[in-house]
Every structure is written in structure tokens, then in C-alpha cells.
Amino acid sequence: MPDYAKIVSEFGTPLYLFDINVLSDRIAYLNSKFSDNTALVYAVKANSFIPKEIENDVARFEICSKGEFDICNSLGINRNKMVISGVYKDRPSIEEMISKYSDVLKYTVESLNQYELLKEMANRYNRTLHLLIRLTSGNQFGVNKEEFRQIIKEHPVNIIIDGIEYFSGTQKYSLKKIAREIGNLYEFVTEVEQETGFSLGEIEYGPGAPVFYFKDESFDEEEYLSELNAQLSVFKDKKVYIELGRSIAAGCGTYFTSVVDMKTNKNGNFVILDGGINHLVYYGQTMAMRIPYFDLYPDRKGDEETYTLYGSLCTVNDIIVKSINVRKLMLGDIFAFKNVGAYSVTEGISLFLSRDLPKVVLYNRNKSATMVRDFTKTSNINYPNY
Ligand SMILES: Cc1ncc(COP(=O)(O)O)c(C=O)c1O
Secondary structure (H helix, E strand, O other): OOOHHHHHHHHOOOEEEEEHHHHHHHHHHHHHOOOOOEEEEEEHHHOOOOHHHHOOOOOEEEEOOHHHHHHHHHOOOOHHHEEEOOOOOOHHHHHHHHHHOOOOOEEEEOOHHHHHHHHHHHHHOOOOEEEEEEEOOOOOOOEOHHHHHHHHHHOOOOEEEEEEEEEOOOOOOOHHHHHHHHHHHHHHHHHHHHHHOOOOOEEEEEOOOOOOOEOOOOOOHHHHHHHHHHHHHHHOOOEEEEEEOHHHHHHHEEEEEEEEEEEEEOOEEEEEEOOOOOOOOOOOOOOOOOOEOEEEEOOOOOOEEEEEEEOOOOOOOOEEEEEEEEEOOOOOOEEEEOOOOOOHHHHOOOOHHHOOEOEEEEEOOOOOEEEEEOOEOOOOOOOOOO
């Protein structure tokens, strides 16, 4: 385990620490829970700082924007492992990828317009593309069943339909809902195959596997994964790809933030931290009432007090946790919030108030800590460049 005190004193706060050992163990654990025909796809949106570290542990990377592509490409990720996905595939980006990188083979199709664009680019640059057609769950993503069939029936020789993609939402803990979803997917795949005589070889499915962030929750993950695997066994003759972001990455991340001010008034004890909700996203947090897993440094004995933890934004909503009992705090004490490896670093409202972005440190396989992003000014980004 990393020496947190040492890392924080070396790098300062606010700071994200992503522990690659924890991440690798997590992926090995997940891989061990699925059948041999099943492989993991990492959704880069969850955390774009870790793809290179897990390149050999996952089968593919789900990339949803040109920005995510540029990150993975600059990291030297094998382009054969990329699945170019996303609800908006803009023409210049798709043209650049198809014209420049003949080894970026696989794209998802989220609409008939996207399909036309991909066909046009495949023809223009004389490429063969491998497509996964995303079936909608009724929202803005993916194509409907009729459009799906239409694509299967009409695709030209330089368009290879590898299979189907389906993702309906994140943090889904209801096994009943997942069973229904996989059942419906199986029914649709079978129907399309019988109707068209075409075989959909790959099922890329995002279950939205949940992460339990709060102390008031309990969850039997073994049972969840075993049931998920059992449900997926209907696809035993196909290659199944499980698309995951949160469940892969959350556990590797710790966010360190320091107590920078304290005050008391008739409403209680107020603690101001140097971070805030701009850096920390706990899915399912409601009005800061739920207590995420955290540690407090340094380890000091003493009577407990009740505090509410605030960030440094100018909004009354910037509350990390309400009314927690911890030992008496002092300026400079450090909270280490757990399970922040997914989405906090990518989804936080980090431009608000033009505060600097936290540092990012990777604790790597050789047990050394490497800074991969320094404190970064957002005042340059929020600046009107006349
Ligand atoms: C298409 C798709 N796949 C996978 C994911 C990852 O979801 P999760 O982090 O819940 O595993 C997302 C998240 O938005 C997504 O849109």
C-alpha cells in the first residue's frame, strides 16, 4: 500500500492518486469472474489517466470523442484495441481517423447518419471498417430495431458488421433489470439472425456494474458477477465484451484534500477544504447526507466533534459531507476520499470558479509515485482570448 502521508507531503493537495496495483488486481478479479468467451472493454471516459497502465489487461478501449482518441493515441495504445464510439461522430474527426489510421478498425454506429458517414469515409479512403451497431434502449443513443435490421440487410462488402453494442445506463444494481435486458437482447439477436441469416458474432454489453461508495450500503459483488456471467451464458457461441468504466476504475482512486479553514456559527462547525465537488463525484450522493469511505490524516487521538465538510467553491452546494463525527480537526489535516478512480477526474465541474485542477499521481507497479499532471490553471481556459 502506498505511503499516503509521504505522497501527500511530496505532492501537496488537492491530489488524485490512482494506484495501478489496485487497478490491475481489480481487472484480474473481474476477468476471473467471467467465462472464457468474455473479455473486458474499458470505457475511457471513466478515467483517461489509466489506459496505458491497463493496456495488456483489457481487450479493448471504448473511445467516445476525438479528445479521448487523441489521449489514447498519444499514449501509444494499440489502435487495434480501440472501438470508436460516441453519439456524435463529427465528420472531421472521423475523416482524420479513417484516413490517417488504417489500424483503427472498429466503430460503433449510433444512427443512420453515422452509418452513412462511415460508409462514405470507408469508400473514400478505400478502407474496410468493422462495425458494432448500437441498439437503443429508448434514449438518444443507438439505432432502433428497424434501422438495425436495415443496416444488416444492406451493408456493402467493405463494411463488416461484427455485432451489437448495448448499454442502457450506469450504476445498475438490479440483477432483475440486467436479466431482463440480457433476455431482450438475446431475443432480438436471435430474431435478427433468423430473419436475415446473418450472424452477429460479437455482443458488446455495458451492464453499468455498480460501485458502492457509501458506508450505509451493502452489496454482494460475488453474487452480482456470478449472476451476470450466468445471464450472459445465453451468448456462449459468441464473443462477449463487457464494457465497464466505473466498476474497473473506481477502487483505484483516492482524492486527498486538506483542511484550509474552520469556523463555527449557530449552525455548526464548518470545515473548508482545498478541494470540493468540482473534483469529487460520488454517484448517488444526495444533499451530502451520505458518508463516503474516507481516511483522515494524521492519525490523532481525541474527542470527536461534528463537522460539515465544504469545498472552496462559491456555492452553498459545495458540500462534500454533512455532519460527520471525526476526531477534533486542525488546519492542515487531510481527508483521503476513497473510490474516486472513476468519473471524479473526468466529470467534476472542474472549471467552476477558475480554481486550479488537482495534481494527478500514479502509484505504479514498481511502487513509486509519478506525477502525471501538475496543478493546472483553469484561468487560462476560462479566459476570453481577445
Ligand atoms: C456506451 C457506454 N459504455 C460503457 C459505459 C461505462 O459505464 P460504467 O461506468 O457504468 O461501467 C458508458 C458510460 O456512460 C457508456 O456510455
